Amino acid sequence: MRQVSPQDPDDPVEQAIAWAVRLQLHGPLPATLQALRQWRDADARHETAWQRIAAMQGQLSGLPPDASRATLDASLARRRQRRQSLKLVAAFGVTGTGAWLVLDSRADYRTGxxxxxxxxxxxxxxxNLNAGTAVNVRYDGARRLLTLLRGEIAVTTGIDPLRRPFRVDTDTARMQALGTRFTVRRLEDGAVPLTRLTVQQDAVQMQATAASAEPVLARAGDALLTDGMRIWRDQDRHDDPAAWLDGVIVAREMPLGRLVAELARHRHGLLQCDADIAQLPISGVFQLGDPERALRVLLQTQAIVAVYRTRFWVTLKKA
Structure with missing residues (x-):
């Protein structure tokens, strides 16, 4: 399939995106902010490109106010600064990545x-933490508690001489392991945030956070979803929920949009696909450590093309 070539690396827009990614990866270091300021002041085209990137569409992703003030032009009103920088972060798919802009810096463990x-x-x-994950760990004399703040984890419980219960909490679910191996993921790409539990060994008791919710026992092979009010079985099984532990995505008639979203968790920048091909069913095994190779496979086997706005910003479209 035809592949549209990336733009010239000297293009101001590509340079602006490179600066944004640099901030995403390393945080608002003083030297980085000073160098960015010098780059923006060096050429009017640079400032135009930076403002263009800052105005990209996207959903709010929780940029800290201090960071937004530091990275956008101080001459802009503070409210406008925050709004534009939030758009910048979302435009690069930072949500769910574990970068400094979005993950709770107080988390005990986190990944980018x-x-x-x-x-x-x-x-x-x-x-085990998948990409874009943050989790807190609290052990005391009465409990073993993990709080999943973002992303996805896999747990294999050990034998505790104190016989303390082992729990995993999210904002919509409380789960108690019964000597087991399981995965938990927070799904926040829809209108309502969900928690997905999949059990690989033994059993886990899941309870929605609503006060009236009854607990449900999930056994090996089960997958449950909850929105905090009710619990239901996940019938939309297009992947192996634990395959990421082996460094792969195992897709079974997975909609292309979902596959692209999974690959985006492992690729810096913005990766997306047009809505008219988002439901295209894809089957295969894709290496998480080489998302570019996965893109090449998709381009060779599907009637799609990759349009590169820059090397960081890729959109899949119908051929």
Whole structure:
């Protein structure tokens, strides 16, 4: 399939995006902010490109006010600064990536774009974090508690001599492991945030956060969803929820839009597809460590093209 070539790296828009990604990866370091200011002042086209990037469409993603004031032109009104910088962050798909702009800096463990992490907890339990994840860990004399703030985790519980319950909480669910191996993911790309629980071994008890909710027992092979009010079985099983532990996405008739969203968690910049091809069913195994190769496979096997606005900003379109 035809692939549209990226723009010239000297293009001001591409340079502006590179600056935004640099801030995303390394945070608002004084030297970086000073160098960005010098670049913007060096050429009127640079300032125009930066303002263009700042005005990109996107959904709010929680940029800290201090960061927004530091990275946008001080001559703009503070409210406008914050609005534009929020759009900038969302335009690069930062939401869910673990970058400095969106993840709670107080999290005990966190990962960024394309990062995965394995942690051995004090009781010998194994905690794995997928890309764009933040989690807090609280162990005391009465409990073992993980709070998933963002993203996705896999847990293999250890044997606790104190027999403390092992729980995982999100904003919509409370889960208690019953000697088990399971994954939990926060799904926040829809109108209502959801928690998805999948059990690979033994059982987990899930309870929605609503006071009247009854707990539901999930056994090996089960997948449950909750919006905080009710719990239901996940019938939309287009992937292997634990495949990321092996560094792959296993897609089974997965809508292209969902596959692209998964790849975007492991690729810096903005990766998206047009709505008219978002439901195209895709099957295959894709390496998380090489999203560019996954894109090449899609371009070679599907009637689609990749349009590069810059090397960081790619949109898949119908051929």
């Amino acid at each position: 774009t394309g990062q995965r992490l394995a942690v051995t907890l004090p009781d010998g339990s194994l905690l």
